[in-house]
Amino acid sequence: DVVMTQTPPSLSVAIGQSVSISCKSSQSLVYSDGKTYLHWLLQSSGRSPKRLIYQVSNLDSGVPDRFSGTGSQKDFTLKISRVEAKDLGVYYCAQTTHFPYTFGAGTKLELK
Amino acid sequence: EVQLVESGGGLVQPGRSMKLSCAASGFTFSNYGMAWVRQAPTKGLEWVATISYDGSSTYYRDSVKGRFTISRDNAKSTLYLQMNSLRSEDTATYYCTSARYGPWGQGVMVTVSS
Numbered sequence: 001d002v003v004m005t006q007t008p009p010s011l012s013v014a015i016g017q018s019v020s021i022s023c024k025s026s027q028s029l030v031y032s033d034g035k036t037y038l039h040w041l042l043q044s045s046g047r048s049p050k051r052l053i054y055q056v057s058n059l060d061s062g063v064p065d066r067f068s069g070t071g072s073q074k075d076f077t078l079k080i081s082r083v084e085a086k087d088l089g090v091y092y093c094a095q096t097t098h099f100p101y102t103f104g105a106g107t108k109l110e111l112k
Numbered sequence: 113e114v115q116l117v118e119s120g121g122g123l124v125q126p127g128r129s130m131k132l133s134c135a136a137s138g139f140t141f142s143n144y145g146m147a148w149v150r151q152a153p154t155k156g157l158e159w160v161a162t163i164s165y166d167g168s169s170t171y172y173r174d175s176v177k178g179r180f181t182i183s184r185d186n187a188k189s190t191l192y193l194q195m196n197s198l199r200s201e202d203t204a205t206y207y208c209t210s211a212r213y214g215p216w217g218q219g220v221m222v223t224v225s226s
Contacts, residue, residue: 060214101162
């Protein structure tokens with residue numbers, strides 16, 4: 001199985017600060033079609049997960065451009081610029097390249 | 113508006129069966145692969161199963177293989193998860209989502225306990 005190692009497990013941030021979350025996979029996430037199926041999700045407290053970024057760097061509709069995703073092969077990063085209160089929650093990276101699909105353990109973003 | 117609405121959860125005894133449904137609307141359901149993802153209480157997300165857009169291909173995590181069956185009815189825009197021989201470790205909130213985790217449902221709780 002592809003192991004997704006997400007760091008840090010938690011982050012304390014002040015409003016307006018910028019943060020980065022790392023996600024490293026145990027295998028390359030490049031699929032046979034040349035695409036990389038690495039996604040970032042946010043689960044706010046008590047809510048369903050919501051996808052923010054798909055295929056490494058593509059923002060989902062309605063997601064502010066304060067969010068950005070970068071990376072390739074096995075090493076990926078989510079950056080949040082100018083954190084707002086509505087950004088708080090648990091962030092997950094997820095791969096849908098190799099079965100069984102796997103998730104990172106999550107990064108909890110909290111207010112300092 | 114894209115919507116996924118799960119139903120069918122609840123309390124079930126170990127060894128028994130339960131069937132979850134997910135009604136989709138607001139998009140062309142038959143064009144998309146779909147998946148079930150679960151989350152045990154206070155835990156992270158865990159992929160359960162995926163089905164192709166036409167139902168011809170299905171994939172499962174090892175721990176549910178042979179016990180769970182994912183299926184779909186494109187005429188009804190509905191996704192299903194038949195769960196047999198349930199175990200306590202299957203206790204979780206089950207989410208319906210697209211194969212690449214686009215839209216998500218609100219989730220349905222399944223509790224396996226005697």
